Amino acid sequence: MRRLAAMGLATALLALVWLVMPPTGLPLYDGIGLPQEPYRYLQPPRGQPNGLPPTAIHRALIVAHGNSPIYKVSTGESPPQAYFIMQYRALKILPGVRRIVIDVIAVPPPAPPPSGSKFDGNIYRYSVTTSSGAPVPLRGGPKVGVELRGTGTPGTPTVALYVGGQWVKLPTLVLLGTNYYLTNVRSLGNFTLLLPAKSTGGSGGGIGGALPLIIAAIVLVLLAAAAILLIRLSRRRATTEPSS
Amino acid sequence: MRAAGAPGIGALRSQPAGLALARAGIMLAGLALALALRLDVAGGLGTGHLGSGYRPIAAGLVFALALFAIAWAARGPRWSGSDLIPHRHTGRVPRNAMPVATNAGGGALALAWGILGAAVLVSFPLGFRLSGAIPGTGFPFGDFPLWASIVTLVAVAEEVLLRGVLFAAVEEALGTVLAVVVTAAAFALVHVPLYGPTVLPLDCAVGIWLGTLRVVSRSVVAPATAHTLADLVAWWLA
Numbered sequence: 001m002r003r004l005a006a007m008g009l010a011t012a013l014l015a016l017v018w019l020v021m022p023p024t025g026l027p028l029y030d031g032i033g034l035p036q037e038p039y040r041y042l043q044p045p046r047g048q049p050n051g052l053p054p055t056a057i058h059r060a061l062i063v064a065h066g067n068s069p070i071y072k073v074s075t076g077e078s079p080p081q082a083y084f085i086m087q088y089r090a091l092k093i094l095p096g097v098r099r100i101v102i103d104v105i106a107v108p109p110p111a112p113p114p115s116g117s118k119f120d121g122n123i124y125r126y127s128v129t130t131s132s133g134a135p136v137p138l139r140g141g142p143k144v145g146v147e148l149r150g151t152g153t154p155g156t157p158t159v160a161l162y163v164g165g166q167w168v169k170l171p172t173l174v175l176l177g178t179n180y181y182l183t184n185v186r187s188l189g190n191f192t193l194l195l196p197a198k199s200t201g202g203s204g205g206g207i208g209g210a211l212p213l214i215i216a217a218i219v220l221v222l223l224a225a226a227a228i229l230l231i232r233l234s235r236r237r238a239t240t241e242p243s244s
Numbered sequence: 245m246r247a248a249g250a251p252g253i254g255a256l257r258s259q260p261a262g263l264a265l266a267r268a269g270i271m272l273a274g275l276a277l278a279l280a281l282r283l284d285v286a287g288g289l290g291t292g293h294l295g296s297g298y299r300p301i302a303a304g305l306v307f308a309l310a311l312f313a314i315a316w317a318a319r320g321p322r323w324s325g326s327d328l329i330p331h332r333h334t335g336r337v338p339r340n341a342m343p344v345a346t347n348a349g350g351g352a353l354a355l356a357w358g359i360l361g362a363a364v365l366v367s368f369p370l371g372f373r374l375s376g377a378i379p380g381t382g383f384p385f386g387d388f389p390l391w392a393s394i395v396t397l398v399a400v401a402e403e404v405l406l407r408g409v410l411f412a413a414v415e416e417a418l419g420t421v422l423a424v425v426v427t428a429a430a431f432a433l434v435h436v437p438l439y440g441p442t443v444l445p446l447d448c449a450v451g452i453w454l455g456t457l458r459v460v461s462r463s464v465v466a467p468a469t470a471h472t473l474a475d476l477v478a479w480w481l482a
Contacts, residue, residue, distance in 0.1 A: 003460040010449075010456035011364060017449040018368040021442075 037078050039151040042106040042122045054081060054122055057104035066093045068136075073102060082106075082124045083147035083180075090143035091128060091136050100136055103127045110190055113197075114167050120150050120157040120193035127188055135188075142184035146191050150179045157193035159183040169194060264320065265417040271318045271410045272430060278310035279434055304394040311401035315409045357461035358469020365450065365474035369481055388479055395475045403468035406431055406451075407458040424455035 040054040055076035061069060068091035074080035082104050091100065106122040113119050126146060128136040138144050150157050156174060159181050160167040170183040181193055285303040406427045415423035428451025435447045454467040461467075 006456050007460050010453045014364075014449045014453045015368065017445050018372075021446055 039121060039149070040077055040081065043108060054106040056106065057082070057084060057102060059102045061100050061102065063093050063098055063100055066095065066097075068093055068100065071102075073104075075104065077149075079149060079179075081121065081149045083145070084126060085145035085147060085182075087143040090139055092139050093136065094130075097130050097136070099131045101129050101131065103129070107190065109192075110162050111165065111167065113194055116197050117167075117194040118197045120153055120155075120195040121148065123162070123190050123192040124148065125190050126185075138186060138188070140186065144185050144188075145182055146185050147180050147182040148191065148193050150181060150193055152179060153195060155195045157181055157195045160192055160194045161185065161187075162190040162192075163187070167192070167194065261417040264413040267318050267320055268410055268413040268417065268426070271314055271405065271413065274314035274318070275311070275405065275410075275430060275434065278307055278314065279437065281310060282307035283437055301390060301394050304398045308394070308397040308401040311398075311405045315401070315405040318413070319409050320413060351463075351465060354461050354463035354465035355469055357457060357463070357466035359473065361454075361457050361466060361470030362473030362477075365453070365470055366477045366481075370477075391479065392476055396472050399472040399475050400468050402431070402434070403454070403464055403471055407454060407467045408464040411455065411458060411464075420459060424452055424459065427455050428452045 038051055040052050041048060042054055044050055057073050057075055059073050061071065063069075067089050068086065070086065070088045072083060072085045074083045084102055084104050093100070104124055104126050107125045109119065109123050124146075128138075130136060146159060148159060158169045158172045160169045162168075170185070173182040183191075185191075282303045285306050410430065411423045411427050414426045418426070428448055431451035431454070432444050432447035435443055454471060457470060458464060458467045
């Protein structure tokens with residue numbers, strides 16, 4: 001009976017995490033990862049075949065009591081190419097607004113990349129509007145995130161926002177071990193990833209580049225601790241064994 | 245019925261808990277090395293992505309073989325024929341025995357637990373998928389057999405190491421609750437480089453759930469079955 005109760009508790013915990021976590025695409029419990037489809041370009045660069053078109057996000061949300069909900073949504077590729085993430089009350093909801101619409105769509109570049117840089121994938125236009133089409137402003141603070149998938153071109157891209165007629169690079173978080181790049185934003189608009197034009201090979205440092213060192217350090221510490229423990233226990237056993 | 249050369253239960257109980265803890269530490273270190281190897285083969289290390297084409301398949305195969313090797317090398321003295329559980333005739337198991345059900349009755353029961361477990365694990369993403377909260381179109385059947393065989397191998401290898409050998413070692417040293425917690429944490433951390441830190445809470449919960457299933461079913465077969473089936477369904481849910 002205790003074991004079944006434990007099973008029930010574990011199932012309740014699992015359900016709770018599923019319900020509390022924003023939907024983030026299908027998380028695998030394990031496996032080798034699903035096949036990654038090639039990056040879907042709106043305008044394939046020279047030498048790239050015309051693949052499937054990129055997908056878009058168009059999602060309507062009900063707003064209760066003037067507070068926008070916590071929400072994460074992605075485009076439909078596998079893996080997704082663009083995410084929109086917002087914390088609770090990330091938007092300034094005007095009185096009377098009951099419904100908002102989130103749109104993320106790949107658009108042609110409004111301007112070429114800055115000199116010394118190149119686009120790493122599509123330009124995505126992010127917008128949140130009311131039912132009547134009026135833009136919904138963001139509150140201050142890091143409450144809205146834009147996450148883009150890179151094309152896999154070597155190098156570490158930076159998220160950039162097109163504002164005031166130019167591309168402005170934003171502080172970018174490289175998501176450890178993945179090909180995703182996240183930034184917090186204070187306004188929405190056209191976002192893309194920018195790579196150094198002459199980038200060749202390697203991750204270019206950042207968190208991803210430190211991963212092998214971190215893993216190696218952890219392994220060494222664990223191995224050393226285990227070895228010390230084994231030696232001590234062997235000595236203790238040798239001293240406590242009765243002499244024959 | 246005891247395997248030749250294997251120590252009896254009485255002798256096993258006299259093994260110092262510290263040795264079991266040391267074995268657990270070695271297993272965790274080996275797990276980290278196997279993960280680094282997997283990422284390296286997949287092209288994940290230093291490039292920020294997991295590669296494409298057949299590289300993830302090769303990486304999965306290498307990872308699974310590495311886990312089996314670690315499990316075999318660190319299995320400890322408990323892994324013997326007389327310790328296999330659950331026993332059909334008694335339903336009881338030696339405490340801290342390596343839980344692999346091989347007799348027909350125990351094996352079938354563990355399998356049933358596993359299928360039931362898979363249904364629970366799949367029900368949540370299936371619900372989100374059907375409600376449209378999780379986008380996806382599924383994949384065509386063509387590559388499924390190859391993908392499925394590697395996924396099965398990886399899932400079983402993970403369970404044999406985590407909920408099998410590692411669980412037994414930690415349980416002996418620290419008790420059942422901590423065995424569930426430690427193996428769940430290892431399970432969750434293994435997935436972070438592959439799927440990102442956002443899956444950490446979910447994989448922790450899944451790890452606790454699979455650990456509890458192992459305790460309830462008294463067998464590593466149940467979590468291995470649940471884990472494998474839940475993975476395979478992802479092909480159509482993605």
